Amino acid sequence: MSLIAITEVKKRFGDVEVLKGINLDVERGEVVAIIGKSGSGKSTLLRCVNGLEMIDDGSIMVAGAQLINDDLHLKALRLKVGMIFQQFNLFPHLSAGRNVMLSQMVVKKTPAGEAEAMARRMLERVGLGHKFDAYPDQLSGGQQQRVAIARALSMQPMALLCDEITSALDPELVNEVLAVVKELAADGMTLMMVTHEMRFAREVCDRVVFMHQGRVHEIGPPEEVFGNPSTPELRQFLGAQLVV
Amino acid sequence: MMTFTLWDILRNLLLAARWTVVLSLVSFIGGGLLGMALLYLRIGKARAGRMFVQGYVELFQGTPLLMQLFLAFFGLGLFGIDVPAWLAAGLALILWTAAFLVEIWRGCVESVARGQWEASASLGMGYVQQMRYVILPQAVRVAVPPTVGFSVQVVKGTALTSIIGFVELSKAGTVVTNATFEPFTVYGLVALIYFALCWPLSKSSQILERKLNVAHRNH
Numbered sequence: 001m002s003l004i005a006i007t008e009v010k011k012r013f014g015d016v017e018v019l020k021g022i023n024l025d026v027e028r029g030e031v032v033a034i035i036g037k038s039g040s041g042k043s044t045l046l047r048c049v050n051g052l053e054m055i056d057d058g059s060i061m062v063a064g065a066q067l068i069n070d071d072l073h074l075k076a077l078r079l080k081v082g083m084i085f086q087q088f089n090l091f092p093h094l095s096a097g098r099n100v101m102l103s104q105m106v107v108k109k110t111p112a113g114e115a116e117a118m119a120r121r122m123l124e125r126v127g128l129g130h131k132f133d134a135y136p137d138q139l140s141g142g143q144q145q146r147v148a149i150a151r152a153l154s155m156q157p158m159a160l161l162c163d164e165i166t167s168a169l170d171p172e173l174v175n176e177v178l179a180v181v182k183e184l185a186a187d188g189m190t191l192m193m194v195t196h197e198m199r200f201a202r203e204v205c206d207r208v209v210f211m212h213q214g215r216v217h218e219i220g221p222p223e224e225v226f227g228n229p230s231t232p233e234l235r236q237f238l239g240a241q242l243v244v
Numbered sequence: 245m246m247t248f249t250l251w252d253i254l255r256n257l258l259l260a261a262r263w264t265v266v267l268s269l270v271s272f273i274g275g276g277l278l279g280m281a282l283l284y285l286r287i288g289k290a291r292a293g294r295m296f297v298q299g300y301v302e303l304f305q306g307t308p309l310l311m312q313l314f315l316a317f318f319g320l321g322l323f324g325i326d327v328p329a330w331l332a333a334g335l336a337l338i339l340w341t342a343a344f345l346v347e348i349w350r351g352c353v354e355s356v357a358r359g360q361w362e363a364s365a366s367l368g369m370g371y372v373q374q375m376r377y378v379i380l381p382q383a384v385r386v387a388v389p390p391t392v393g394f395s396v397q398v399v400k401g402t403a404l405t406s407i408i409g410f411v412e413l414s415k416a417g418t419v420v421t422n423a424t425f426e427p428f429t430v431y432g433l434v435a436l437i438y439f440a441l442c443w444p445l446s447k448s449s450q451i452l453e454r455k456l457n458v459a460h461r462n463h
Contacts, residue, residue: 050366051365052362052365052366071370071371074365075368075370078365078366078367078368079368082367083362083363083366085359085362085363085366087357087359089357089359089360089362089363090363091360091363091364091378092382093381093382093385102367102377102378103364103367103368103369106369106373106377107367107368107369107373108368148363151367152366152367155367155368
């Protein structure tokens, strides 16, 4: 069975139908990139998988946890799948280490000593072991995003959702974050990422999903999607990317 | 005719100023506690609680403090309840202070970026945990300067209680004027004492604002 099963998902904001029946299965260890124009619904889809948005129809299952709008189900779902945001969203009043420790202690009731050891391991893993005591405003954007990754990893999720995690970074900081993501992929982490980094998607991902107007318009391995796009919309989208 | 030295006047005013200080403290602390309880309802999930607090705030912010004092003092008297001036003054000021503090604090809670809610939710935290560990610690930093600043309004608000006969600084000013026939000297001193109480508060509000901003500069 797939780790993430998205079935006939529909979502509307007021009169606008943002997701018009999405079907997508992600296997354990698979890395899936979601590309598409802004407004195509790719971020919304990702946010639904983490329960930050509720769906109007269909179902989302992550390793047996279903998206249902009550605290218990949402917590169970979120323990299976972590999320990383465009704006990092580190807690500014806590040091990097505390950022990584907090949810372990509060949500999983991990004792402080264990949580700290885990935090140090995870910060080490993203190359920031020496920044344990630094506050978010003392870190660069790239470093903040890596702390955010460590924070999500410390909850030991089965999958990670990455919502345009390099879009708010200065160009020279993008690679340090992508390098961490690449390592995660190599370690077998299941990843669903909305991204504008086409080269990265091509290199690292197992499958690429092209979304257009609230639907999965095209899906396949990167060689196929990038090398031989079968719909004019995808060709146009990729063409626009090349110009940029 | 009896003559009064400046010291006589000042001494009496200072003695009365104690009551201004006590009333200010009672109003601010009582209003703060009530404000916290109201804040809990105001930002909570229950619609009825939110509506209630909103109505409460509109009522107390939409009417003059003086009317609230009159109502507390004379209104309860209509029902045969004999309300001493100090009780009416304290009660009205606590209710009034709470109405302003709850709105100040609500703004502070809402000023915490939405991403903080989302990030903490995505890590599996529930509402109470999010509030306790993520949102309130940040909101408190934002809230300190305006809260201290508002305490100045409370101190000045106590002056109105002189009208229902509570003897604090302003009332003492009137009494002393009636005895000395030196209104300019007396009210000048009254104003100076108020200033001596309020200025350190507004100054510390400014200093706190600068301090907390520096600690927070990149957010």
